[in-house]
Amino acid sequence: MVNAYRFIKSRDKIMRGVFMFCAAFSVLALGCICVFLFVNGIPFINRVGVSNFFGTRWHLSGASYGILSMIAASLYVTALSTAIGVSVGLLTAISLYKFCPKKVVPPIRQMINLLAGIPSVIYGLFGLITIVPFLRERVSPNGVGYGILAASLVLSVMILPTIVSVSLDALNAVPKSYYEGALALGATKEQSVFKVMLPAAKSGILAAVVLSIGRAVGETMAVIMVIGGSPVMPKSLFQSVRTMTANIAMGATELLGDAKTALVSTGVVLFFFALLLNVSFSLLKGGEKRENKSSQKKGA
Secondary structure, eight states: OHHHHHHHHHHHHHHHHHHHHHHHHHHHHHHHHHHHHHHHHHHHHHHHOHHHHTSSOEEGGGTEEOOHHHHHHHHHHHHHHHHHHHHHHHHHHHIIIIISOTTTHHHHHHHHHHGGGSOHHHHHHHIIIIIHHHIIIIIOSSSOOOSHHHHHHHHHHHTHHHHHHHHHHHHHHSOHHHHHHHHHTTOOHHHHIIIIIHHHTHHHHHHHHHHHHHHHHHOOHHHHHHHBOOOSOOOSSSSOBOOHHHHHHHHTTTOOTHHHHHHHHHHHHHHHHHHHHHHHHHHHHHHHHHHHHHHHHHHO
């Protein structure tokens, strides 16, 4: 018994050490990335000037490093792809939750999850061969298929697995008594789902939206293949533009000196975008918890 106890105690210590090492390694990796970005990026922004760096002109030979057009393109692509993806994904999750036969839900969900395993370059290739020519020939008023709309359509498909999976798990986590109580009070099936279950699962659905936005902001390869790549201010959905991630990827292996440091500074802006997204989500979650506590106190 004593030997068994010692073995269990030593094993617990080893596993505790492994977990602590993994946690410390994650924090260290994040710290190294932050130091690399800030040490190289922020001094460069100060040196070239904030007005120059956040200008609209990106011309390396003329020492113009304006990324405002890329920020705008990134925001447009992210907003449009999230709007399309969340609309389709949330309705798909609701359909799988209560409006599909139970036998077909697992295979459909598995097929949707398989979308997450497809490499992004395949999405980009599909968009380049199929979506871009279709938009150019059937939709675009100016004969240009590349642009924000093409990138948004590709990204909306890429974020579908995240939205469907997380939203469906959030809906399944809501107590069934909510749905049954709504039906008992005379609500229809649709009213019970959309007016009772959906608001009750809004925390998980919001998490799905935040994760999908993060995926859309950070996607690179698929976007490069269908967005065109011109560093100009976006004025149309059918126009060759460039996002911040595409700008970094297109010049990371070729540029040197100040031009390469400008890409690092672009990474600093992306970092702040991700930080702002996470902080906003935390604030929304905190506000929701405070509302729930206040409502519980009133009910008591």
